Amino acid sequence: MTLLRHRDRIEGDLVIEVAFTDVSLELGDAAPDDVRSAALAGVAAETGAVPVLMHQVHGRVVHHVADPGTDGTATCDAMITSRAGVALLARAADCVPVLLADPAGGWIAAVHAGRPGLAAGVVPGAVARLREQGARPSVAWVGPHVCGSCYEVPQDLQDEVAAIVPEARSTTSWGTPALDLGAGVRAQLAAAGITDVRVVDACTREDVSWPSYRRDGARATRFAGVIWSHP
Incomplete structure (x- = not known):
């Protein structure tokens, strides 16, 4: 039984593959070490790559993974690498996992783009960091996340984020102020010149096959967007 969903691949100098972990894998920081280690072992077995996690803090720091054997778990919300055989993971349970590639x-x-990360510009920051390395990112995948009809926020918080990313302003299905994180991310990708954007059309709050903090609170697990490359 596969542990990865919505797989995709593109070919260039290396084959680049992406997928999203099954809900049977518990990858959250709150998971027991042995449970999380087993989940990472499952990812490694399915991808044939060394999985690398972030300690995500809702910021905009971008970490360059040069050697997964020594890097450990960096405190950041974006990772980049050019190394084959390394699987980068962005975890979420309503936030937006975004995967980028230079084929x-x-x-x-x-x-990992949550509300604070969207406002801070973590996605365009990752694109810029790739370009600083000489890369030419041209493809993005936007994973499952809470939709703009479900992510209710106070009016002042909506105004604060929409002042920075106007495309994120939304309204819930019950008529209250909301944010559409996915729309905000897609707008930032477009502004950064990324036109090939592949979206997994699923709302984590509505679809019980995905973890959701909004739906399940502290009981929510975490899934991950995974991207890796190989010859």
Whole structure:
């Protein structure tokens, strides 16, 4: 039984693959170490790559993974690498996991974009960091996340975020102020010149096959967007 869903791949100097972990894998920081280690072992077995996690803090720091054997778990919300055989993971349970690729050069990135990260610009920050390395990212995957009809926020918080990312302003299905994180991320990708954007059309709050903090509170697990490359 596969543990990865919505798989995709593109070919260039390296084959770049992406997928999203099954809900049977518990990858959250709150998971017992042995449970999380087993989940990572499952990812490694399915991808043939060394999985690398972030300690995600809702910021905009981008970490360059040069050697997964020594890097450990960096405190950041985006990772980039050009190394084949490394799987970068962005975990979520309503936030937006964003995966980026430069098919020609083999560079990849995984980004965790929640509300603070969207406002801070973690996605365009990751694109910029890739370009600083000489990469030319041209493809992005936007994973499952809470939709704009479900992510209710106070009016002042909506105004605060929409002042920075106007496309994120939304209204819930019951008529209250909301944010559409996915729309905000897609707008940022477009502004950064990324036109090939592949979206997994699923709302984590509505679809019980995905973890959701909004739906399940502290009981919510975490899934991950995964991107890796190989010859």
